[in-house]
Amino acid sequence: MKRNLCWIRRDLRLHDHHALSMALKNAEETFLVFIFDTNILDKLSDKNDKRITLIMDALLEMEKTLNEHGSSLIVKYGDPKIEIPALARELQVDAVFFNRDYEPYAKERDAHVEKKLRALGIDVHQFKDHVFYEKNEVLTGQREIYKVFTPYKNKWLEHFRAQDSIVPEYKCPLKKLAPFKNQHSLLQKDWFKETGFNKTEVLITGGTTPARSRLKNFSKSINRYKEARDIPSLNMTSLLSPYIRFGNISIRDMIRTAVQSNDEGSLTWLSEIIWRDFYQVILDVYPKVENHCFKTEYDRIKWTGKKEHFQLWCEGQTGFPIVDAAMRCLNETGFMHNRLRMVVASFLTKTLLIDWRFGERYFAEKLLDYDMAANNGGWQWSASTGVDAQPYFRIFNPWNQSEKFDEEGKFIREWCPELKEFSNKKIHYPHETDMVEQAQAKCVIGKNYPFPIVSYKVQKEKALAMFKAIS
Ligand SMILES: Cc1cc2nc3c(=O)[nH]c(=O)nc-3n(C[C@H](O)[C@H](O)[C@H](O)COP(=O)(O)OP(=O)(O)OC[C@H]3O[C@@H](n4cnc5c(N)ncnc54)[C@H](O)[C@@H]3O)c2cc1C
Incomplete structure (x- = not known):
């Protein structure tokens, strides 16, 4: 029987998830793990950091859904470079699946984890999920990356139209999930206490349900986005950025909404999403910008x-x-x-x-x-x-x-x-x-x-x- 492990990170959702979809497709049983990465958390000085509460909201929502499918979410606290290979070995999986992350620390971490897993004879599969187009997909005539946004955007749109503006959806049939593992259940433990962070009051609730409802609400006024987006007191932007940052909805969910109508508001909104892809490519190709001027x-x-x-x-x-x-x-x-x-x-x-x-x-x-x-x-x-x-x-x-x-x-x-x-x-x-x-x-x-x-x-x-x- 083939078993896979899907490692979720900044993609806290159970739908339209590239790595999860492929993991489920390729095995009889798929486990899901999230790791509170101490290399990141140890740098957060504020123990009331609101983002931890948003992550927790999303994990609890995911765990509830997984429980309803007779499965569970494995949640760990530690260094993924140690935790992922150890867990993969403990669960005796054939392969580990995850979505690519383009931040310098994440790339270094993922390369390290991959090396360790391969040394253990465990396969690794990485996927594009966080962006719509990656660095090698939107290039100049000289096959170089664009350093100016407008021609980048035009080429992005040209590619998109060439594929008939089809936005893929990565289906995640949850029936092939691995059975419940009680000892790992998030609900069994006080994770706030374990991580040293406090649950805090946040403007929004994390997770896919609130993200979807915000997207739906925004879609009703998207046609007014172009004229109203610059006035802060109007609150006419989508306010989806925390949700897309933690992957509670997918970038494809957003693009699907953007292309549903062909009005100026939707096109302007799509353009902002293209800015997002543009900057992800810049960071991926020029990691030095983390600490240095691009110029x-x-x-x-x-x-x-x-x-x-x-x-x-x-x-x-x-x-x-x-x-x-x-x-x-x-x-x-x-x-x-x-x-x-x-x-x-x-x-x-x-x-x-x-x-x-x-x-x-x-x-x-x-x-x-x-x-x-x-x-x-x-x-x-x-x-x-x-x-x-x-x-x-x-x-x-x-x-x-x-x-x-x-x-x-x-x-x-x-x-x-x-x-x-x-x-x-x-x-x-x-x-x-x-x-x-x-x-x-x-x-x-x-x-x-x-x-x-x-x-x-x-x-x-x-x-x-x-x-x-x-x-
Ligand atoms: C100094 C500065 C710092 C910023 N820091 C961040 C940040 O840490 N995280 C972040 O997501 N955005 C950042 N932005 C971009 C932008 O301000 C936010 O994405 C936007 O305000 C989020 O609100 P919204 O979801 O209502 O956006 P909407 O106007 O509804 O836009 C939809 C989505 O497009 C993306 N987007 C919009 N504008 C930009 C942009 N200029 N660059 C890249 N993506 C964009 C976001 O994912 C956003 O959710 C920054 C901009 C500036 C000028």
Whole structure:
């Protein structure tokens, strides 16, 4: 009898799962394992990290479904380089199946695990699942990867249409799962206690059921995405990023929704999904971007920003209301709207003159949807150091961004309540109000809310000089 082990990692679901589908197809019995990877968890300093709760939600949901099929989820806590080969041997499986992950640590880990398994005579099968197209699939005429997004996107779409826009679905008939293994059951143990993390309040519930319902809801307003996606207070983006990050739905689930209608909203949304593929390819092919500028010369920039300004940026106390509202929202919820990510990233790098790597790391600690490829891509785009980044002389004016994308100050009022009594106009510039206006708004600038910590105009000139010194 043939037995397989499917190792799930950032693909916490039981449907449309490439590796699971192939494992089930090729054996009479398939076991499923998830490992709380201590190499990753040990680096998380916050024991209330919300992402652990999201992972746990998803695992419990999966375990319930598996139990209903007379099977169970094996959950372990440790180093996968040791745990996977040991488990594969204990269960006497013929092969281990998993989906590819393109982050540098994951690639190194997976290569190590594969080597060990092969030495034990156990086969290893890896699959594309996390992206729609991998690095070798969308290439220039010279068979090189694209370093500019628009031609990449056009080629991506050309490929997609050439396959009749068919989105494959990897069926997972759960009846071929291995029988229940009581000693490994997640529900039998207090995994929060074992891992040292606490269950926390999170804005959303993890798992496939809430992910599907969000996708369904979003599909009803997808036609308005193009016009509404830049206004944070409207909440008109899908908010699916934490779900796709943990693989509670598949990228194919999202693309299926995007191609159901042919309106501008759906096409714009599909374009964002293509950005996701683009950055995954960049990280896969250029792993150095994890710590270095994609444009190597910019590693020589002398960032002159101040440590205390970084702290105020983190806390949402810069005196720039739109920046502060966005950072407070991130700190509280673990989410930030895309427009605001661009605003605060541009502000940190080109107004406070602080190295993008500090901001990137802060986001990595806080974002529910933290994904190295997208986060690194977004930060390096904003800092002008990345692949197909905005040119260095394009510097977001935080005052204009505020007025343009939060015209009535709705978002600012939500996250900076001390400013809520100012008029729609003045809420963007509270430091320009006089004492009477401040008394009326019950907010004294310098006491209840800070003065701007820097002058945007002065800093802009310094930023230009900083980049020019390299160019
Ligand atoms: C500085 C900065 C940091 C970022 N960090 C991350 C991150 O850690 N994780 C992350 O998933 N996204 C990141 N993004 C991209 C983007 O902001 C989020 O994907 C988006 O805000 C998530 O909200 P949504 O699901 O409602 O997106 P929607 O607008 O509904 O987009 C649908 C999906 O497309 C993908 N997507 C959208 N925009 C981008 C983009 N610019 N790059 C790559 N993928 C995209 C996401 O998977 C998203 O869920 C970052 C952007 C910037 C500027």
